Amino acid sequence: MNIAIIGKSGQLAFELQRELQDAAHKVVVYGRDDIDITNESSIRDVLEQHTPDVVINASAYTAVDKAEQDNDACRAINTVAVKALANYCKSVGAFLVHVSTDYVFNGHKGSPYLPNDPLEPQGVYGKTKAEGEQALLEVLPHSSCIIRTAWVYSSHGNNFVKTMLRLMEEKPALSVIDDQVGSPTWAKGLAQACIAAATGKVSGIYHWTDEGVASWYDFALAIQELGVEKGLLSGEIPISPIPSSQYPTPAKRPHYSVLDKTATRESFSALHPTHWRKQLCAMLDELKAQLS
Template identity: 55%
Template sequence: MTIIVIGKSGQLAWELAQLSTPSQAIVCLGRDDVDLQNVSALVNILKQYDAEGVINASAYTAVDKAESDIENAYLLNTKAVGHIAQACKHLDVPFVHISTDFVFHGDKGLPYSPGDAINPLGVYGMSKAQGEQLIADIYPQRSAIIRTSWVYSTHGNNFVKTMLNLMATKPELGVISDQIGTPTYAKGLAKACIASITQQVIGVHHYTDTGVASWFDFAVAIQNIALELGLLDKKIAIKPITTAQYPTPAKRPHYSVLDKASFINALPELSLMHWQEQLTHMMTALKNEREA
């Protein structure tokens, strides 16, 4: 079985590549390998690899930059998604697309279910929401949309690695405490994507690790685990701040915890872990990489 991953440089694509086996090859294709704005090119490359499933791990994820780089955000998060859906439909192969908690406004105050009304706050969320709609319009028969949040990995740039760098160089940090969600280790998300292809899950679902956190909670946990593992040698003060104290070009949902019940029902064999447990796994792997 060959599964094609659209995306090569991102942290999810990297984690997916680590799951490749002789019996289940996972091939990651980057922008130099395929033109996402050309449906015929997509069809041809999927045929070339005799693809039996496609996972779209590519996205324009620079949330603040998207507010001014609108055209490029929509090219990758909307138009390209529609083209991938068309190619998959042409070849009748299952398609898994990764979306985001940013399609929600963040004012519900309870975990969002897949069927809840979407109401994005900015260009990133709107472009991702329109990508979802194209899949629903073009190829609902064999497509799964998996919304996730706060993704991190040992690979690439993410909140965990940024915090570790700042904690090693700054005397103190202020971290936002009034945005609530759930961190997600990309390694677990990658396994969920593969399971969705092999079990032919369809529809809109949510996947994150379990539990709830603010960015402040997340940062405190990162420091505590890093000190235990020896990734940091000193403790610094981490102070909670409000969103208003740290203005950004893009608005972010204040509460975007995702309800995972439908995904657990679709894949009961999938074991979910608390975000702090997954964070420990990731940071242990990071330590091992640095020591290797």
């Protein structure tokens, strides 16, 4: 199978390449210097050299707060590009795997969100991701898979885990929000879900995160505890829980965005979601190995 991955510099593309490196598939990864995914001519000219059977769109505009002032750039990547990729895939009979987000929901439900729950994004980032989903479903409803995820981190790139490790070494104390609840997700597991969707050509909308739930405060405590245990941190500092009201941001965050994975477990039976703490432990072991 020929697989094209869009979004070379991101943490998901990094994990996708690692998961596929020993596979029999022919894999090509494209970054912004290789392809303009907002331009259908660029997509066609570049991808026809590879003739992919499957395109995995791991690119996204994810600067949630910056998006509030950068509407056009955010929409170009999260909406226009998705429609353009869908049009290309439709024209050549390719399958498209697209990664979306918990931000398409309003965060008020109070129980895990189902794939078919109504979309009600609260900010520019979420709105453009929802519009991207809708564009894909209009163009390519039967030859695409949308995988929504949340709180993604990896040993590669910038993310909450690596930021917390840095701040825990630099600061005498930290305050972390405790009234936003979701599920941390190691990008390695997300990559495996994307590959399963791609190779099995599983169409529909699915949710993928690691198992279990946490607040950002809970997540930070676990990062510190495991970081000290593994020698990534020199010691513990006080970490205090605070409400979102004490840390205002330009973009609204969903207060509760746990994603229901029942349909995913049924359709991707070979995959076994793992508790987020166990996944965090494995990623920190990997990070330590990279640093040693």
